[in-house]
Amino acid sequence: MRTILPFGPQHPVLPEPIHLKLVVEDETVVEALPNLGYVHRGLEKLTDIRDYNQMVNIVERVCGICSCIHSLNYCEAVEKLMGLEVPQRANFLRVMWGEIHRIHSHLLWLGLFADGFGFESLFMQFWRIRERAMDLMEATAGNRVVISTNIVGGVRKDITPEQKAWILAETDKIENEVRALEKTILDDYTVKKRCCGKGVLTKEQAHQLGAVGPMLRGSGWAQDVRQTGYAAYGQLDFEPVVEYDGDSYARCKVRFREVYAAADLVRQCLAKLPEGELAVKVKGKPEGEVWHRVEQPRGELYYYIKGNGSKNLERVRIRTPTFANIPPLLAVLPGCELADVPVIVLSIDPCISCTER
Amino acid sequence: MFANEQAVTVDTLIPECQKRFDEGLRLVGVTAVEIKADSTFDVLYHFDQDLQVSHLRVNVPKEAPVPSISGVYFPALLYENEIKDQFGVNFQNILIDFGCTLYLEPEVVKSPFCTFTFARKEKGKEEA
Numbered sequence: 066m067r068t069i070l071p072f073g074p075q076h077p078v079l080p081e082p083i084h085l086k087l088v089v090e091d092e093t094v095v096e097a098l099p100n101l102g103y104v105h106r107g108l109e110k111l112t113d114i115r116d117y118n119q120m121v122n123i124v125e126r127v128c129g130i131c132s133c134i135h136s137l138n139y140c141e142a143v144e145k146l147m148g149l150e151v152p153q154r155a156n157f158l159r160v161m162w163g164e165i166h167r168i169h170s171h172l173l174w175l176g177l178f179a180d181g182f183g184f185e186s187l188f189m190q191f192w193r194i195r196e197r198a199m200d201l202m203e204a205t206a207g208n209r210v211v212i213s214t215n216i217v218g219g220v221r222k223d224i225t226p227e228q229k230a231w232i233l234a235e236t237d238k239i240e241n242e243v244r245a246l247e248k249t250i251l252d253d254y255t256v257k258k259r260c261c262g263k264g265v266l267t268k269e270q271a272h273q274l275g276a277v278g279p280m281l282r283g284s285g286w287a288q289d290v291r292q293t294g295y296a297a298y299g300q301l302d303f304e305p306v307v308e309y310d311g312d313s314y315a316r317c318k319v320r321f322r323e324v325y326a327a328a329d330l331v332r333q334c335l336a337k338l339p340e341g342e343l344a345v346k347v348k349g350k351p352e353g354e355v356w357h358r359v360e361q362p363r364g365e366l367y368y369y370i371k372g373n374g375s376k377n378l379e380r381v382r383i384r385t386p387t388f389a390n391i392p393p394l395l396a397v398l399p400g401c402e403l404a405d406v407p408v409i410v411l412s413i414d415p416c417i418s419c420t421e422r
Numbered sequence: 423m424f425a426n427e428q429a430v431t432v433d434t435l436i437p438e439c440q441k442r443f444d445e446g447l448r449l450v451g452v453t454a455v456e457i458k459a460d461s462t463f464d465v466l467y468h469f470d471q472d473l474q475v476s477h478l479r480v481n482v483p484k485e486a487p488v489p490s491i492s493g494v495y496f497p498a499l500l501y502e503n504e505i506k507d508q509f510g511v512n513f514q515n516i517l518i519d520f521g522c523t524l525y526l527e528p529e530v531v532k533s534p535f536c537t538f539t540f541a542r543k544e545k546g547k548e549e550a
Contacts (some may be wrong), residue, residue, distance in 0.1 A: 098518070099500075102525035110535055275449050275497040293473055356424060356468065356475070358450075369453045369466065384451040384501075392497035422523070 070403070074103050078181045078407040081417035082402060085410070089403055097398040099391055105421040109381050116376040117143055117351055118217060124368075127383060128419040130170045131163050131361045135383075136215040141295060142357035143217050147349060152342040157221035161232075161334040162206065162214055162295070163359075164327040168239060169198035171327075171363035173249070175243075179302065180221045181411050185278040187246065191358060191409045194242045197235050204228065210400045219344025229335050233305045242326040247321050251314075260314035264397040264409035267311055276393040277386045278364020279319040280413055284311035291358035301333045311411035320414075323362075350374050361386050363414050385419035426476040432488055432508075435480050439467065439491045442478075447471045449491075452501035454509045456536055457481070463511050467491070485512055492517040500524075508535035 067090050074082035082103035088096035111123050124139040125132040137159050144151060176191035199209045205224050206212035214222045224232070250256055266276060273286035281288060282305055290303035291298045306322040308315035351372030358367040364386030371380040390413045401409060430438050447469040455464040467478040467489060482488050490513045492499035502513040503524040510522075510533035525532075 100524075102523075102527075105525045107534060271449055272446070273496070274444075275495070288473065290473070352423075354455075356477070358475075365450070367468065369450060369455075371455060380455050382453045382455075384453075388500065388504075389497065391500055396496075398511070 067095070072140045072406060073096075074100075074408070076407065078177070078411045079415070079417075080177065081415070083415060083417050083420075085398075085406075087403070087406065088364065091106070092403050094398050094401050094403060094406060097395050100394065101417075101421055103421070104418055105368070109383060109421045112378040112381050114377075116172045117372070117378050118347075120378065121216060122213065123267070124381075124383070125211050125213060125351055125386070127422050130165055130173060130416060130417055131363070131366075131419075132211045133159075133166045134359060134361045134366065135212065136213070137163055137294050137296065138357060138359040138366055138368050139370075139381075140215045140217050140390045141359070142355050142368045143372075145352055145357060146351045146355045146370060146372055147217075147347065149218055149345055149347065151219050152345060153297070153339045153340045154223075155168055155279075155343050157334045157338045158220050158222075158224070158294055158343075160297045160301070161216060161331055162202070162212060162340075164334070165198050165201055167327040167362045168324055168331075169195050169202075171324050172198065172239075172243070174320060174362075175317075178408075179250060179413055181408055182259065183232065184250070187249060190246055191317045194239055194246075197239050201232055201235055205232070214342060218347045219342070220344070221409075223343055233332060233335055236331045240325055243321070243324050251318065251321070256317075259313065259405065259408050260317060260412070261312060262308075262403050263313045264401060264412055265310070265396050268309075270396055271311065271393060272395055274393040275389050276364075277389045278361070278414075279306075279316050279323065280364065280390045280393055282306055283308045283315040283319045285309040290358050290365050295357075295359055297334065297337075300337065301330055313408055316412045316414075353376060357393075363387055363416055363419070364389065385416070385422065387420040390415075391420070424477050425529065426474070427479055428477070429479050429481070432482060432486070435478070435481075435492060436489055436494060438478055442469050442476075443494050445471070449495040449497055450475065452498060454505040454511055456509060464508060465505070465511060468537070482511070484510075487512050487513055487514045490516040507533070509533050510536055511541045513544060 070087045072085040074084040084100035086098040089231040127135050172195035176188045179187035187357045203209045206214045212221050266284045269287040287305045287307045291342045352374040369382035373379045450468040450470045452468040465480050469476050499517045502516050503520045505511045507525045
């Protein structure tokens with residue numbers, strides 16, 4: 066018998082509201098349709114009343130979890146439009162804060178994932194480790210989440226030699242503590258039972274359906290926008306993390322390994338951090354159009370920006386990774402058991418405030 | 423105008439997308455830009471292959487029909503529904519057409535991102 070079941074907008078595994086209309090036959094999902102719009106804020110439209118410098122603060126509020134990477138993308142796009150060359154020190158600091166953001170985002174997700182299985186203690190362990198990353202941001206930028214370090218032309222904050230040593234020590238602790246927990250979750254019978262072979266996105270599907278981030282790399286694609294070398298990534302050793310099974314378990318493993326890769330990038334940044342200015346002076350107004358993308362914790366993020374020579378931009382378009390991962394999610398749900406839906410939905414690391422902007 | 427951009431018309435849009443699909447390009451996203459000077463829309467389609475990005479641009483008068491590419495690239499349906507909600511671009515034959523209710527409530531009759539907006543309501547009801 067066919068029944069339509071609502072999944073969300075309020076659900077224990079969803080920190081934010083999204084509604085999926087699930088068509089089920091007995092206990093098997095046969096179709097899924099999304100319903101968005103619960104938290105849409107129309108932030109792109111604020112270009113009408115906020116100038117291009119004020120928009121840095123607006124785009125940081127698209128998402129609390131990866132705020133710094135939104136502003137990095139926006140600032141780099143405007144800088145490209147205005148022909149600005151950002152000081153090297155600023156580029157390295159941008160990457161450092163961006164990678165600390167990636168660590169805290171993945172740890173937040175790992176905690177929620179553990180919570181999704183009812184592993185309350187493990188959830189608290191991941192979030193306890195995440196506090197170290199939050200402390201790093203608070204001490205270096207003055208805020209825990211929306212750190213507002215990026216400005217058009219560079220960065221507004223610097224780090225001292227003492228902070229550099231402390232960041233290195235904390236990064237090592239984070240990596241060691243996560244490694245100690247990795248086996249607990251990846252070797253667990255229940256986790257394997259509920260993740261292995263569930264929500265499988267084949268390599269071909271991932272490409273055709275436009276998957277991004279761990280969703281794409283968990284299906285065997287070694288593609289990460291950081292390979293394009295934006296900011297300081299071109300001067301750092303970096304290899305994308307890839308898994309091949311395409312299931313929820315593979316996506317979880319990608320995120321674990323990306324925490325270690327991010328810790329390594331932070332260490333490389335600090336080792337190679339050049340001396341120099343933090344920002345260049347910005348003159349003129351943006352004119353023309355530009356398309357720029359970076360890698361968020363959840364995947365590829367792009368900004369399209371059009372300026373008309375006035376202080377207000379004519380158009381800012383933001384395509385966030387969760388938005389791109391919704392069609393693949395709709396493709397993997399049919400055929401799965403109803404009981405597996407929460408974990409599969411969680412495995413894409415949905416960020417609805419990003420999606421709806 | 424981007425470096426790797428090609429201008430297309432509504433008639434050549436789907437064949438060009440099909441060509442890219444057959445060549446293995448991934449659809450990265452779709453962007454709508456309102457061109458206030460001549461009351462048209464630019465609809466940009468962004469593609470990627472091995473981290474090389476390319477774009478298609480179609481310029482259409484407001485209210486003119488634009489064929490949906492969701493038959494070629496399935497994920498385009500979300501982008502097209504979003505643009506239809508926000509700008510009122512008249513996409514035709516979207517695989518799943520939310521009818522301007524992806525984000526908006528049914529009673530909303532204006533395209534909120536657009537300077538020149540179109541009423542979606544039936545004739546005889548209150549003017550937008």
